[in-house]
Each structure stands twice: as C-alpha cells, then as structure tokens.
Amino acid sequence: MxxxxxxxxxxxxxxxxxxxxxxxxxxxxxxxxxxxWWRPNTFETLVHIILEQQVSLASALSALKKLKERLQELTPARLLLLTGEEMRACYVSRQKSGYIKYLAEALLSGQLRLAEMEELPDEQVRAKLVALKGIGNWTADVYLMFVLQHPDxxxxxxxxxxxxxxxxxxxxxxxxxxxxxxxxxxxxxxxxxxxxxxxxxxxxxxxxxxx
The missing domain is CATH 1.10.1670.40 (Endonuclease Iii, domain 2)
Structure with a gap:
C-alpha cells in the first residue's frame, strides 16, 4: 500500500x-x-473535482448541490438518467456533463474501480484516471492528494x-x-x-x- x-x-x-x-x-x-483537507473515495467526490476544473470553488459547489438536490443520491446510475437540459439546469456545462457521464459509465462497467485505487502507487492511479475523457493531471493530482492522501x-x-x-x-x-x-x-x-x-x-x- x-x-x-x-x-x-x-x-x-x-x-x-x-x-x-x-x-x-x-x-x-x-x-x-x-x-x-480530505474527501471520501466516491463517485460524488470525483464529480466534485471535475466540476472544480477551471472555475471557482463556490461555483463548483453550487453545481454539486444542485445535482444532489435533483437526484437525492448522486450515484452513477442515477446521474446517467439526467438529460443534457437537466444537467444544464444544475449549472453543469455541456462539456462537463459529457465528462461526468463518461466517468459514470466507466464505474458502472468496471473500467474504473475506486476501491482498487487505494492500493496503487501514484503513477498507476494517474494513468487510470487520465485515460478517462475529461480527466487530466490536475484532477488526478487533487484526487491523489485529497482522497488518497498520497504525501508527495x-x-x-x-x-x-x-x-x-x-x-x-x-x-x-x-x-x-x-x-x-x-x-x-x-x-x-x-x-x-x-x-x-x-x-x-x-x-x-x-x-x-x-x-
């Protein structure tokens, strides 16, 4: 570990x-x-980090709260039921909607398994994340730091x-x-x-x- x-x-x-x-x-x-600063290793956390890309923390949190209000529970299966119009009503751009839905599909298909990430070294975690559309090194860094508590x-x-x-x-x-x-x-x-x-x-x- x-x-x-x-x-x-x-x-x-x-x-x-x-x-x-x-x-x-x-x-x-x-x-x-x-x-x-710490966040749980969940789909919701990764959605939150994607929402934080290139916007203020307040804007990202507002969008996350809207999604949670609409869905009650932010899970991959529930998220995929939302239309593009419903995502925009939650302050999520079309581009980020695509990223988040791609992430949801990756989790549901087993392409990405969050529990397994906790046992992997930095570069393997990074490689698995950046392979997903819409996730780059900044998102991977924040996940490694805030979620997995990797120190370096x-x-x-x-x-x-x-x-x-x-x-x-x-x-x-x-x-x-x-x-x-x-x-x-x-x-x-x-x-x-x-x-x-x-x-x-x-x-x-x-x-x-x-x-």
Missing part, C-alpha cells in the same frame, strides 16, 4: 517542513496550520498553489515550470503537505498580494 499522511501526523509534517523552509514557517506563524504530489497545474509559491519565494514572472518543480523538490517526500500550506496561504492572505 502506498504511504499516506494522516490527521494524526499532519501537523508534525507541517512542523518538519517549516523547520527546513523559513517561507513555509512564516505561513504557519501568520495563518496557523492549514485544515486537514505537487499540483503544478494549479494556479493558486503556483502563485502562492511565487509570492512566498519572491520569484520573477519569467520563472519556468521546470524551475518551479525544482524548487518543490526540496519538500520531498511531503510535497502534498507543502502544497496545502501554499493553498492555506492563498486562501488566508489578501488576494491583491498574491496575484
């Missing part, structure tokens, strides 16, 4: 990162520890995490993806928790200081 971080060791890992990196230590001093993931495609890193490290606008990934290597084997500290900073600090 892959290594995982837990609610019990989360703050001690934060402390270890802070001891090695003054910029992460400054986040904890200013804003305390980040919440222990840095979501390079997440603008909030990257912008927070640029801010705390005073990086120039010209910094490359490769340079950013090189910086994150110092946080191994706990890049997930470092990213959560960055998200915590992004959500806690005034927005005009992070752009």
């Amino acid at each position: 892959p290594d995982k971080f837990t609610k019990e060791n989360y703050q001690s890992i934060c402390d270890g990162l802070a001891a090695a990196d003054p910029d992460l230590a400054a986040i904890i001093r200013a804003h305390s520890y980040p919440p222990f 993931i840095f979501p390079i495609g997440d603008l909030a995490a990257v912008n927070a890193l640029k801010k705390i490290k005073n990086l120039p606008a010209t910094v490359t993806r490769e340079q950013i990934m090189a910086i994150t290597m110092q946080w191994q084997p706990y890049r997930t928790i470092a990213a959560m500290l960055l998200w915590h900073y992004y959500l806690s600090a005034p927005k005009n200081k992070i752009q």
